[in-house]
Amino acid sequence: MAIAKKAHNIAQLRALARRRLPRAIWEFMERGTEDDLLIGRNVSALQSLHLTPRTLRDVSARSAETVLFGRRQPLPLVIAPTGIADLMWHRGERAIASAAAAAGIPFTQTTSSTTSFADIAKVARAGHWMQMYLWERRELSWQVVEAAGKHGADVLVLTVDTPVWPLREFNRRAGMSNPVRPNTRLVSDFLRRPGWLASVMGRYMLEGGLPQFANYPAEVGGRITGKVARVTNSASVDWKDVDELRRRWPGKLVVKGLLHPDDARRAVERGVDGIAVSNHGGRNFDSSPPAIDALPAIVDAVGGRATVLFDSGVRRGADVIKAIALGADAVMIGRATLYGCAAAGQAGAAHALALLANEIDVAMAMLGITRLDELDRSFLGSGRSAMQPSAVFEGT
Ligand SMILES: Cc1cc2nc3c(=O)[nH]c(=O)nc-3n(C[C@H](O)[C@H](O)[C@H](O)COP(=O)(O)O)c2cc1C
Numbered sequence: 284m285a286i287a288k289k290a291h292n293i294a295q296l297r298a299l300a301r302r303r304l305p306r307a308i309w310e311f312m313e314r315g316t317e318d319d320l321l322i323g324r325n326v327s328a329l330q331s332l333h334l335t336p337r338t339l340r341d342v343s344a345r346s347a348e349t350v351l352f353g354r355r356q357p358l359p360l361v362i363a364p365t366g367i368a369d370l371m372w373h374r375g376e377r378a379i380a381s382a383a384a385a386a387g388i389p390f391t392q393t394t395s396s397t398t399s400f401a402d403i404a405k406v407a408r409a410g411h412w413m414q415m416y417l418w419e420r421r422e423l424s425w426q427v428v429e430a431a432g433k434h435g436a437d438v439l440v441l442t443v444d445t446p447v448w449p450l451r452e453f454n455r456r457a458g459m460s461n462p463v464r465p466n467t468r469l470v471s472d473f474l475r476r477p478g479w480l481a482s483v484m485g486r487y488m489l490e491g492g493l494p495q496f497a498n499y500p501a502e503v504g505g506r507i508t509g510k511v512a513r514v515t516n517s518a519s520v521d522w523k524d525v526d527e528l529r530r531r532w533p534g535k536l537v538v539k540g541l542l543h544p545d546d547a548r549r550a551v552e553r554g555v556d557g558i559a560v561s562n563h564g565g566r567n568f569d570s571s572p573p574a575i576d577a578l579p580a581i582v583d584a585v586g587g588r589a590t591v592l593f594d595s596g597v598r599r600g601a602d603v604i605k606a607i608a609l610g611a612d613a614v615m616i617g618r619a620t621l622y623g624c625a626a627a628g629q630a631g632a633a634h635a636l637a638l639l640a641n642e643i644d645v646a647m648a649m650l651g652i653t654r655l656d657e658l659d660r661s662f663l664g665s666g667r668s669a670m671q672p673s674a675v676f677e678g679t
Pocket residue numbers: 311312313325363364365366367393394395414442539561562563564565566594595596597615616617618619621
């Protein structure tokens with residue numbers, strides 16, 4: 284049965300993904316850190332915001348068109364960088380990048396992507412963004428940045444919220460590690476999902492082996508099962524690195540993972556083009572605030588001097604509308620398209636985007652607007668949604 288008949292919202296895609304994936308892979312995608320509180324908080328903070336409809340306005344011609352870094356796109360969405368899509372579906376990264384292009388939105392490739400820059404460039408026709416973590420040996424990171432630029436990546440996203448590997452205890456319990464180390468728990472887990480095993484692992488084996496980190500410098504190697512000179516995120520990354528990257532990267536530069544308005548101000552002063560307000564989808568530090576709570580103060584601190592992106596917890600088109608009403612220029616989508624991809628490959632990722640697009644459109648009509656630039660904080664009603672920008676960062 285076609286995926287559109289099986290799933291009518293992102294939650295239903297999520298349920299399908301869960302049924303198809305081995306536990307270790309599912310948990311790696313889905314869960315957060317420590318006590319796993321923040322993922323739920325991200326989602327419920329968005330849900331508890333209210334949007335007050337305006338009525339008796341002609342909303343027969345609506346458009347969610349957005350201009351992002353000079354590029355016109357039909358939706359205010361970007362695919363967030365999310366590793367391991369290739370373990371959700373055979374060639375899952377390409378599947379999501381193709382779905383993004385078909386929807387007219389940019390795709391962000393991760394540092395640890397298992398698809399080459401060239402292969403993503405071929406399909407990411409509506410924008411090819413590249414995400415970077417910086418390694419201790421910066422010269423190796425600069426090599427990756429340079430290669431991304433040569434292959435036409437148009438926006439560089441520096442993720443700054445992961446100075447050390449997070450406390451993902453459940454990953455350890457499920458036998459999942461970074462790098463992946465084959466073990467009996469993983470194998471028995473994989474054997475319980477024969478459909479996934481045959482269609483994903485089986486196909487890779489027939490093609491000669493597991494996907495490799497495709498864009499690491501030769502000196503580093505690419506095996507995801509370890510036994511290479513490992514590169515890990517550097518804990519010494521600081522503002523000097525932002526300056527260095529600004530010098531090296533002539534294109535648009537986004538800093539991802541900011542939650543404090545002072546950090547946003549500093550980033551703008553250093554000449555970044557965009558800020559992604561994000562708590563990494565609740566995957567990094569369980570005590571962080573829900574990202575939506577941090578958004579208004581950052582929008583105010585940026586004051587229109589840079590593009591503001593938002594992610595973490597978006598599961599409905601109305602969530603996208605809420606973020607834009609609070610001042611975001613566009614929203615990055617992480618798990619929603621991963622669920623789609625895990626459920627049905629490119630068709631599933633495309634379906635996730637189609638669901639969100641339709642929900643955005645319906646929300647616009649209900650709010651009495653025909654363009655996204657009509658949104659502002661006056662649409663946010665009572666209760667939580669009346670929160671002031673300073674609610675989270677009193678005294679900053
Ligand atoms: C499986 C998975 C892998 C991710 N890998 C990365 C990554 O390599 N780099 C990065 O900056 N963010 C990464 N993220 C975080 C996303 O870019 C994004 O911030 C987050 O998923 C947004 O929250 P949402 O999943 O609730 O939409 C990852 C997220 C997931 C779910």
